[in-house]
Amino acid sequence: MKALTWHGKHDIRCESVPDPEIEDGRDVIIKVTACAICGSDLHLFDGVMPDMHSGDVMGHETMGEVVEVGKDTKTLKVGDRVVVPFTISCGECFFCQRGFFSGCERSNPEPSRSKVTKLWGNSPAGLFGYSHLLGGYSGGQAEHLRVPYADVGPIKVPEGLTDEQVLFLSDIFPTGYMAAEFCNIQPGDTIAIWGCGPVGLMAIKSAFMLGAERVIAVDTVPERLAMANQSGALTLDFRDEDIYDKIMDLTGGRGADACIDAVGTEADASASWDSRLDRIKVATFMGTDRPHVLRQAIHCCRNFGTVSIVGVYGGLLDKIPMGSAINRGLTFKMAQTPVQRYLPNLMERIQTGQIDPSFIITHRGTLEDGPELYKKFRDKKDGCVKVVLKP
Known part of the structure; x- marks a missing residue:
């Protein structure tokens, strides 16, 4: 599949990478229908965040259609349209049970957990596409994405709402x-x-x-x-x-x-x-x-x-x-946002017309346009406030 990958400071490339596969019974695979470049991605682009590896797939604002479901996933089925929170959370640990999903004790595996604990004193949840301090998970600026603990994170999109109305439930709206x-x-x-x-x-x-x-x-x-x-x-x-x-x-x-x-x-x-x-x-x-x-x-x-x-x-x-x-x-x-905590309330606000988050979109493109749009977003050129990519 095609994906946007990190190769060093100011070096983002659109290239072919292996397709994701189900690795655990609670995984799903989604076909990405829309993703976005986040301001936090620019910290990776600028080389500020440590422990990025050449070839890492970028992106943590993602939505799409479920195309494969692990055997232990209870809430999703093939064909469901979902928005994926950037925080990866098990739903069962001390913090998830209290609604502090971004503090999940299970989703940042070793050796990432030990490395970030030395830096911050303890480990937060794993994040999509955000370094090997936070799990080394592949991100969603790609044609497909593996979503761990999928019965906890993704929220189904009701009929009648467009991708652009709900995409930002993944991060910036919550x-x-x-x-x-x-x-x-x-x-x-x-x-x-x-x-x-x-x-x-x-x-x-x-x-x-x-x-x-x-x-x-x-x-x-x-x-x-x-x-x-x-x-x-x-x-x-x-x-x-x-x-x-x-x-x-x-x-x-x-x-x-x-x-x-x-x-x-x-x-x-x-x-x-x-x-x-x-x-x-x-x-x-x-x-x-x-x-x-x-x-x-x-x-x-x-x-x-x-x-x-x-x-x-x-x-x-x-x-x-x-x-x-x-x-x-x-x-x-x-806090790093415990996105899952906010999703039902914010989805309802979108459904009832209290807010249409798509108002911030200024630029749209494909994955192939991604490297140039990263630069444009970073340099605030051409009135660029928010970029949405459609693989």
């Missing part, structure tokens, strides 16, 4: 919704969101769905700011304004009720002096991540507010203002 849910939004609240990429845009929509009165969205890419504005947010360009001063002005000096970091490790190095210093530290191997946005979110949050973190970080963060957070009573909430 992630943006979780980011807003973490904020414990109350009537009249102001939510500030850094990053108007796909997750940030979903967080804006979700914050309003959950009752926010006002959303302030921070970015610098015109197309992203325009989408944020169309979604109801008041937008700030961090290159034109002092974000802290502006948020304080907009909130009467109090700060936002909650702040969402939807950027993560690769914050724009031109944003401020500390972001430029972060970039230098990473380039000289004195640091692993660039947490400028997180610092700013902490300072811009009101006393006893919440900082919600869904942007991806991979290692150690430098100069985080914990004194500010502790002395002002901030709450931090963060």
Whole structure:
């Protein structure tokens, strides 16, 4: 089959790889009908995430049609149309039973589990197409995908919904919704969101769905700011304004009720002096991540507010203002999204017309177009906000 494969920093190729096969009775094979390039994939593209191997199949936002079913799979049958969560979860362990599917104790096998435990202190769930720290599973930017624990993860798509309406249930819609849910939004609240990429845009929509009165969205890419504005947010360009001063002005000096970091490790190095210093530290191997946005979110949050973190970080963060957070009573909430926990609610919101997640799609292509679209997405060229590929 054809698939998009990783061969090093900035080297993604469309090439032929072996077809996946059933390896366990709880597996299914799906024929991929739509997949997407995620902002998290760009961390692999940029060489930020360790333990990628040449030839690894990329992608974790995937849906399609079930074409083969393992003997122990109870909930799916051949012909079912499904969306596949990026988190791989057994459904039976301590964490899955409590709804914390992204903390699954079984889906990240050895030796990946031991390696990531040394790095992070314990292992989260395995993920599709996201390095050999997290299972080494083949991803879904391919013609076919093997889905482990298939009676737990994939959700069936109701009749009448298009691929593009439901594809983002695989990751970015639940992630943006979780980011807003973490904020414990109350009537009249102001939510500030850094990053108007796909997750940030979903967080804006979700914050309003959950009752926010006002959303302030921070970015610098015109197309992203325009989408944020169309979604109801008041937008700030961090290159034109002092974000802290502006948020304080907009909130009467109090700060936002909650702040969402939807950027993560690769914050724009031109944003401020500390972001430029972060970039230098990473380039000289004195640091692993660039947490400028997180610092700013902490300072811009009101006393006893919440900082919600869904942007991806991979290692150690430098100069985080914990004194500010502790002395002002901030709450931090963060997670790799336990997607399965959110799927029934969010599918219902799509069915009832509360949201059509396809609004973020700007570019479409085939797997053969994938390498060039990775570059276009990374460089934010041609108004590229979200890419959908159809094998």
